[in-house]
Amino acid sequence: MNEKMKALKAAFPYTIPVMLxxxxxxxxxxxxxxxxxxxxxxxxxxxxxxxxxxxxxxAVNLFTGSxxxxxxxxxxxxxxxxxxxxxxxxxxxxxxxxxxxxxMIFSLTDETYSLLCLTDVPKDVNHNLFLFFIAILNQSYWxxxxxxxxxxxxxxxxxxxxxxxxxxxxxxxxFVEQWLSAKSHIPAVTGILISLICLITFGSSSFLLPSMIxxxxxxxxxxxxxxxxxxxxxxxxxxxDLEDKHEKKAREEYLEC
Amino acid sequence: xxTTFQSLMIIxxxxxxxxxxxxxxxxxFSGQGETPKYxxxxxxxLPAAVIGMxxxxxxxxxxxxxLPYGIPEAISIITVAxxxxxxxxxxxxxxxxxxxxxxxxxxxx
Numbered sequence: 001m002n003e004k005m006k007a008l009k010a011a012f013p014y015t016i017p018v019m020l021x022x023x024x025x026x027x028x029x030x031x032x033x034x035x036x037x038x039x040x041x042x043x044x045x046x047x048x049x050x051x052x053x054x055x056x057x058x059a060v061n062l063f064t065g066s067x068x069x070x071x072x073x074x075x076x077x078x079x080x081x082x083x084x085x086x087x088x089x090x091x092x093x094x095x096x097x098x099x100x101x102x103x104m105i106f107s108l109t110d111e112t113y114s115l116l117c118l119t120d121v122p123k124d125v126n127h128n129l130f131l132f133f134i135a136i137l138n139q140s141y142w143x144x145x146x147x148x149x150x151x152x153x154x155x156x157x158x159x160x161x162x163x164x165x166x167x168x169x170x171x172x173x174x175f176v177e178q179w180l181s182a183k184s185h186i187p188a189v190t191g192i193l194i195s196l197i198c199l200i201t202f203g204s205s206s207f208l209l210p211s212m213i214x215x216x217x218x219x220x221x222x223x224x225x226x227x228x229x230x231x232x233x234x235x236x237x238x239x240x241d242l243e244d245k246h247e248k249k250a251r252e253e254y255l256e257c
Numbered sequence: 258x259x260t261t262f263q264s265l266m267i268i269x270x271x272x273x274x275x276x277x278x279x280x281x282x283x284x285x286f287s288g289q290g291e292t293p294k295y296x297x298x299x300x301x302x303l304p305a306a307v308i309g310m311x312x313x314x315x316x317x318x319x320x321x322x323x324l325p326y327g328i329p330e331a332i333s334i335i336t337v338a339x340x341x342x343x344x345x346x347x348x349x350x351x352x353x354x355x356x357x358x359x360x361x362x363x364x365x366x
Contacts, residue, residue, distance in 0.1 A: 013348065014347065016347075017348070017351040038264070042268075045268060046268050046271075049269070049272040050268065050275055052271075052275045055275060059268075062267060062271075063258075063267060065258075065263070069266065069267070069270055072267055076270070076271050076274040076275060077274055077277075077278060080279075081278055083275075083278040084278055084282060085303065085307060086307070087279055087283055088282040088296065088303060089299060089300040089303040089304050089307070090282075090300065091283060091286045091292055091300060092292045092296065092300050093300070094283065095292065101283075105279050105280050108279045110311060114308055114311065117307075161359065161362060161363055162355070162358045162359040162361075162362045163355065163359060165333060165354065165359070166351055166355045167315060168312065168315035168330075168333075168334065169333070169334075169350065169354040169355050170351055171308055171312045172337040172350075173337060173351055174308050175305075175308045175309060175312060176337075176338050176341045178304065178308060179305075182305060187302040187303070187305040188305040188306065188308075189309075190306050190309075191305060191307060191308065191309025191310045192310075192312070192313065194306075194310075195309065195310040195313035195314070199313060199317055204318055208310075208314065215303075215306045215307075215310065216299070219299065219302050220295075220299075223298055226298075227298055
């Protein structure tokens with residue numbers, strides 16, 4: 001099978017939960033934007049160029065003429081500042097992605113980031129193509145959703161209240177997946193606890209930034225402790241690889257005899 | 258309503274700033290040499306913490322002092338986690354949890 005088709009087929013099932021969520025919130029965005037007097041061309045343009053879920057919801061209210069471009073810059077920066085932290089954990093991964101790198105950075109949304117964190121990338125597919133298809137499939141759902149929303153939003157009568165829980169469920173699945181495969185649970189527990197404390201302290205509209213800064217600080221302080229754990233993991237893997245090689249060599253020698 | 262040009266400018270500004278927030282770490286650490294050891298370390302431990310944070314982010318508006326006290330969210334999250342530990346199948350876990358949630362908020366609470 002063609003390498004590209006193979007990677008696409010492998011990537012698609014992983015993106016289905018995002019498809020459910022993105023179609024839904026994309027449709028909702030399209031409806032909102034349409035109600036402000038911006039037709040489907042605008043919605044598609046925005047979903048193609050901006051591609052940021054929560055920011056596009058915020059943006060709908062910026063097309064009033066009473067807000068300066070400088071304010072738009074500031075608001076966008078504050079809403080999207082969390083993306084800095086996603087990139088921080090992808091620097092090494094994207095470095096090896098060559099021509100895909102720019103698109104991977106551009107399309108690093110919450111959901112794409114979380115799928116890229118998945119530990120079990122299928123072994124027999126092209127790694128870079130697999131990650132690229134996850135990213136581009138996700139954006140296509142988002143664009144299609146906003147298109148449907150602006151063209152046919154008013155026709156949807158099915159009670160879809162709560163369907164956006166698919167996003168929460170996706171994060172829970174990835175959390176469990178990482179929990180089951182992690183050597184140390186300290187990072188996961190750190191993330192949950194600090195965010196909860198910050199949510200209680202700073203309130204729901206402004207807890208994200210302090211959470212991220214404190215998480216980063218705590219993980220930095222724990223480096224000595226955690227680095228040892230992670231490195232023993234890597235060493236064990238290398239040992240396994242080495243054993244595999246020895247076995248293979250032994251088998252080859254046996255066959256030659 | 259704004260003119261087409263003004264609207265276009267807003268979209269372009271939002272697009273550029275969004276791209277900038279995503280690109281900052283790469284602009285800082287993307288030298289040709291090896292990635293600093295600290296960044297490699299952070300890249301390994303940060304995802305688990307950030308996913309934990311995103312779960313909290315998703316339930317940030319749930320009130321524990323008003324009906325239904327976050328019960329639908331709690332039940333649905335437990336459903337997702339249990340299904341996932343049991344079956345290890347992304348789709349079953351996510352669909353199961355989402356349907357549970359929709360039924361709970363539409364018909365039960």
